[in-house]
Amino acid sequence: MGLSLPSPPRPVAAYVPSVATGSLLFISGQIPMVDGQVACRGRVPGAVTVDQARGAARQCVLNGLAVASGALGGDLSRVRRVVRLGVFVQCDDGFTDQPLVANGASELLRELFGDRGTHARAAVGVNALPLDATVEVEMILETGAA
Amino acid sequence: MGLSLPSPPRPVAAYVPSVATGSLLFISGQIPMVDGQVACRGRVPGAVTVDQARGAARQCVLNGLAVASGALGGDLSRVRRVVRLGVFVQCDDGFTDQPLVANGASELLRELFGDRGTHARAAVGVNALPLDATVEVEMILETGAA
Amino acid sequence: MGLSLPSPPRPVAAYVPSVATGSLLFISGQIPMVDGQVACRGRVPGAVTVDQARGAARQCVLNGLAVASGALGGDLSRVRRVVRLGVFVQCDDGFTDQPLVANGASELLRELFGDRGTHARAAVGVNALPLDATVEVEMILETGAA
Numbered sequence: 001m002g003l004s005l006p007s008p009p010r011p012v013a014a015y016v017p018s019v020a021t022g023s024l025l026f027i028s029g030q031i032p033m034v035d036g037q038v039a040c041r042g043r044v045p046g047a048v049t050v051d052q053a054r055g056a057a058r059q060c061v062l063n064g065l066a067v068a069s070g071a072l073g074g075d076l077s078r079v080r081r082v083v084r085l086g087v088f089v090q091c092d093d094g095f096t097d098q099p100l101v102a103n104g105a106s107e108l109l110r111e112l113f114g115d116r117g118t119h120a121r122a123a124v125g126v127n128a129l130p131l132d133a134t135v136e137v138e139m140i141l142e143t144g145a146a
Numbered sequence: 147m148g149l150s151l152p153s154p155p156r157p158v159a160a161y162v163p164s165v166a167t168g169s170l171l172f173i174s175g176q177i178p179m180v181d182g183q184v185a186c187r188g189r190v191p192g193a194v195t196v197d198q199a200r201g202a203a204r205q206c207v208l209n210g211l212a213v214a215s216g217a218l219g220g221d222l223s224r225v226r227r228v229v230r231l232g233v234f235v236q237c238d239d240g241f242t243d244q245p246l247v248a249n250g251a252s253e254l255l256r257e258l259f260g261d262r263g264t265h266a267r268a269a270v271g272v273n274a275l276p277l278d279a280t281v282e283v284e285m286i287l288e289t290g291a292a
Numbered sequence: 293m294g295l296s297l298p299s300p301p302r303p304v305a306a307y308v309p310s311v312a313t314g315s316l317l318f319i320s321g322q323i324p325m326v327d328g329q330v331a332c333r334g335r336v337p338g339a340v341t342v343d344q345a346r347g348a349a350r351q352c353v354l355n356g357l358a359v360a361s362g363a364l365g366g367d368l369s370r371v372r373r374v375v376r377l378g379v380f381v382q383c384d385d386g387f388t389d390q391p392l393v394a395n396g397a398s399e400l401l402r403e404l405f406g407d408r409g410t411h412a413r414a415a416v417g418v419n420a421l422p423l424d425a426t427v428e429v430e431m432i433l434e435t436g437a438a
Contacts, residue, residue: 014398029414106160121161122175125274128417252306267307268321271420
């Protein structure tokens with residue numbers, strides 16, 4: 001698809017980007033960092049449009065896949081299934097289109113991984129996110145041997 | 147208990163209702179859909195009472211069990227344990243009774259499954275939810291062979 | 293470290309403090325209860341400072357470890373890895389330092405468990421939490437035989 005993964009963002013705090021346990025790989029919550037800056041800030045829809053937020057959700061997934069790639073020795077073919085996404089959308093009170101925003105994340109995963117990319121999901125609104133990011137996405141992946 | 151499961155709600159977006167990995171079944175976040183409509187909208191307690199929201203949380207669980215039933219070939223006896231609930235309550239600032247709302251979900255599971263229905267839980271407030279739903283509930287179930 | 297674990301807080305509702313499934317132990321969302329009272333209430337930063345909230349996040353972890361200890365027969369050496377933290381910070385709109393608050397939880401785990409204590413994490417802001425708690429922390433632990 002002509003996408004290249006970014007360098008995995010460094011966590012902004014005292015935790016690690018991912019933890020493997022059994023066949024599951026837990027990816028920490030990702031915000032739309034690009035080149036060390038948060039590329040999309042503020043609440044939907046007052047400060048940020050739904051389309052911009054969709055793009056931010058897509059960027060969160062790219063960052064999460066960069067983390068996964070690092071954990072899997074650079075081999076994303078070891079992702080057997082995307083299990084779950086948690087999507088938090090920073091939004092104004094009364095905003096109801098969190099699913100449209102979260103689709104930016106979900107659709108990219110389906111494009112990249114096909115059926116293996118489809119996942120369970122919880123998408124909710126929140127009033128504030130780290131570094132004023134518009135979206136935060138966490139992932140659980142099922143992984144296999146190389 | 148005289149309850150009949152609804153048809154499993156279709157996800158409103160590009161994801162799937164559930165994903166199985168190992169012995170775990172992840173159920174996507176459910177809102178209180180009834181016959182294709184969100185049966186309980188708005189924030190607690192300004193627009194929706196705690197009792198109404200409790201009922202909405204119960205409906206979320208019914209919808210989640212309908213999803214689980216579909217994933218388990220119609221055989222909910224394959225649910226060995228309800229592992230975790232995540233409960234998001236759309237509420238006004240300063241509302242503090244999210245646990246009472248979430249009990250609508252938890253108590254139904256205990257009634258239906260007994261000790262197997264008891265679960266770990268995180269219940270929080272949020273300022274906005276998809277389609278203006280009052281409650282969203284996601285579940286992780288442990289499942290076994292038929 | 294001279295820390296003593298509190299008595300595990302009783303859930304305020306119809307659920308259980310933890311559920312084990314396979315090698316995973318899911319700990320319910322913990323608030324900063326101390327001696328039966330919520331030790332830190334209100335939103336960051338208007339009503340509660342970041343430092344106070346960090347301390348509250350640390351207390352949440354202590355309470356979660358008390359729960360884990362109870363589930364593991366008092367033997368926390370059976371914790372092989374802290375897998376994931378979910379950290380919810382009750383905050384004013386526009387607050388962006390949720391990671392600093394969540395570090396109160398993360399740093400304690402690293403101090404107590406070393407590399408085994410490092411974890412994946414999602415930290416978000418919310419507009420309201422149970423009992424007006426400033427922070428809620430849920431945990432997934434990987435456990436082993438005694």
